[in-house]
Amino acid sequence: MTxxxxxxxxxxxxxxREVVPAGQRVLDTVAKxxxxxxxxxxxxxxxCAYYLExxxxxxxxxxxxxxxxxxxxxxSVGFPGVPDxxxxxxxxxxxxxxxxxxxxxxxxxxLPNVKSPLANRVPGDIDFFVVRENNEGEYSNMGGSxxxxxxxxxxxxxxxxxxxxxxxxxRYAFELARTKGLKKVTSATKSNGINYTxxxxxxxxxxxxxxxxxxxQEQLHIDALAARFVTNPNHFDVVVASNLFGDILTDLGPAIxxxxxxxxxxxxxxxxxxxxxxxxxxxxxxxxxGKGVANPIGQIWCGSMMLEHLGFPDAAEVVMKAIVATIQSxxxxxxxxxxxxxxxxxxxxxxxxxxx
Numbered sequence: 097m098t099x100x101x102x103x104x105x106x107x108x109x110x111x112x113r114e115v116v117p118a119g120q121r122v123l124d125t126v127a128k129x130x131x132x133x134x135x136x137x138x139x140x141x142x143x144c145a146y147y148l149e150x151x152x153x154x155x156x157x158x159x160x161x162x163x164x165x166x167x168x169x170x171x172s173v174g175f176p177g178v179p180d181x182x183x184x185x186x187x188x189x190x191x192x193x194x195x196x197x198x199x200x201x202x203x204x205x206x207l208p209n210v211k212s213p214l215a216n217r218v219p220g221d222i223d224f225f226v227v228r229e230n231n232e233g234e235y236s237n238m239g240g241s242x243x244x245x246x247x248x249x250x251x252x253x254x255x256x257x258x259x260x261x262x263x264x265x266x267r268y269a270f271e272l273a274r275t276k277g278l279k280k281v282t283s284a285t286k287s288n289g290i291n292y293t294x295x296x297x298x299x300x301x302x303x304x305x306x307x308x309x310x311x312x313q314e315q316l317h318i319d320a321l322a323a324r325f326v327t328n329p330n331h332f333d334v335v336v337a338s339n340l341f342g343d344i345l346t347d348l349g350p351a352i353x354x355x356x357x358x359x360x361x362x363x364x365x366x367x368x369x370x371x372x373x374x375x376x377x378x379x380x381x382x383x384x385x386g387k388g389v390a391n392p393i394g395q396i397w398c399g400s401m402m403l404e405h406l407g408f409p410d411a412a413e414v415v416m417k418a419i420v421a422t423i424q425s426x427x428x429x430x431x432x433x434x435x436x437x438x439x440x441x442x443x444x445x446x447x448x449x450x451x452x
Contacts (some may be wrong), residue, residue, distance in 0.1 A: 098134055101406060104165040104371070105139040109183075110169020110380025111390035111438075112143075118392035118442035120170065122415060123298035123399045125446040130411040132191045138165070144175040144183055153186030158373035159194050167402055168373035171395065172380035185237070188375075193231050195370035197363035198261065198269050200228035200342060201401070202377065204329075204359075209423045210432060212354050214326065216330040222353050224332040225272060227263040228342025230363060232256050232406040233293075235339045258336070262300045268366060269336035270308045280312040281305070284321050284345065297338060321345070324354060327334075350377055357391030357431045360398040362405060372405055388437045393419055396445060417449035 107116040120137060127134050140162070142154040153173075155161070162168060168191065170288070174183045191197070206212050206222035214222075236256035243249045273281050283301045287294035298315055305313045316324065318341045324331055327346050339343055350359030359377035376394030384390055396419060403412035427444040428434035435442070 098132060098251055099255060101133055101135050101167065102165045103135050103137050104162040104168045105137045105365075106142055106162075106168065106175045106187075106286040107139065107171040108380065109143045109145070109175040110172055110385035111378070112173075113378060114385070114388065114390050114438050115376065115392040116169065116171040118438055119395035119399045120448065121442050122396045122418075122445050122449070123403075125449050126403070126411050126415055129449055129452065130414060132409070133406075134409075137169075142187055143173070144178040147178055147182065147186065148306050153183060153212045159190060161342060161372060162191070163195070165371050167371050167406065169398070169402065170373055170375040172376070172378070177381055180402070189235075189237075191373055192363050195373070196231065196365050196367075197370070197372055198229065198231040199362075199364040199366060200230040200346070201272075201362045201364055202226045202228065202346040202349065202359065202403075204346075204353050206353045206425055207358070209426075210354035210358070210419055211354055214329070214352055217329070217352075220330070222329045224329070224349075225276075225334045226342060226346045226349055227265060227334060228346060229261060229271040229337070229339050230342075231339075232258060232261045233339035234341075235343075235420075257296055262297055263304060263424040266301050266304045266336055269334050270304060270311065273311060273334040274308070278333035280314070280333040281308070282321070282335045283313075284314045284318050284335060284341045285315050286318050286341070287315075288317060289404060293338075305369070317355050318344075322348060325349065346377065355391065355431050356359050356394075358397065360394050360401055362398070362401045364405065372402075374402045374405075388439065389429055390438050391431050392438050392442050393423075393445075413444075414449055414452055417452070418445045421448045 108112040123135055147153050174186045203235050204224050206219050208212050208219050234255045238254040239252045241251040270283050285298050287298050350356040361377050363373040365372050376398055378394050400412040400415040422444040427436045429436055
């Protein structure tokens with residue numbers, strides 16, 4: 097019996113409109129070859145263009161609409177003309193929080209034939225996961241300002257760390273390491289400078305870690321940890337971090353792995369009470385939008401992560417092998433040193449899947 101997977105598609109802004117269709121073509125190809133499931137899509141035009149027309153990033157009932165789907169496939173959010181705090185807080189962040197997508201999972205992996213900016217690094221040297229807390233922490237929407245525009249202006253931004261929020265993200269990191277057969281979990285902290293939230297984070301990490309005595313555990317200050325990403329990236333298996341620290345690390349990670357254009361991410365609700373959302377790291381890239389040269393691999397890799405989350409790990413692996421084969425063939429976009437278009441890369445990946 098074929099399982100129907102209902103996908104809410106939000107191409108969003110800029111190159112999202114180019115890479116999302118490429119990702120859908122790959123998903124449909126692997127569904128046809130692998131069997132057992134098929135995708136049905138509903139595309140929503142929610143974006144900065146939608147905001148300029150309607151004064152909102154999505155309709156008032158937008159969250160209710162997409163809550164009925166099995167999963168969300170998103171391209172990018174943000175474009176010149178609409179301030180980032182409007183585009184993010186109007187679409188992306190409400191989805192993450194309302195649907196309790198409290199895990200932001202981002203693999204950092206140097207693929208064959210991709211050159212790292214770090215000297216003498218080869219595949220295997222850079223291969224780890226970053227687990228970012230995705231709902232609270234430093235990005236909590238709490239604070240305010242008074243005396244705006246005067247010499248006495250005061251602005252306060254509050255960080256919110258709850259025991260429930262910290263426990264569940266750290267436990268997920270340990271479980272991920274166990275599931276993947278990995279040996280080490282590293283916690284990002286800054287308890288030498290942030291004297292309330294970070295000692296609490298450290299305390300919870302130690303408490304949760306007592307249930308995983310078979311694993312190596314360490315806590316590194318965020319500045320030293322970021323430096324080690326550059327000097328010794330093969331030190332890591334799973335890194336768990338708060339919202340802000342995880343955000344920074346998961347841009348640095350793809351940078352050392354060769355290209356942010358191939359970096360995927362998953363916003364996960366592990367309990368599956370709500371749909372999860374899959375989006376590439378690269379953003380809307382307005383400088384190349386509409387030119388047909390955007391790298392679709394980040395979006396396609398998101399599709400692989402989506403397949404794994406939905407319970408089709410074999411199909412997910414087929415997509416990853418096709419990505420690697422395509423990169424090795426040299427059919428890549430200019431950011432990876434090639435001359436292929438977005439469509440040509442997607443075609444090559446689809447062809448590789450069909451040949452499995």
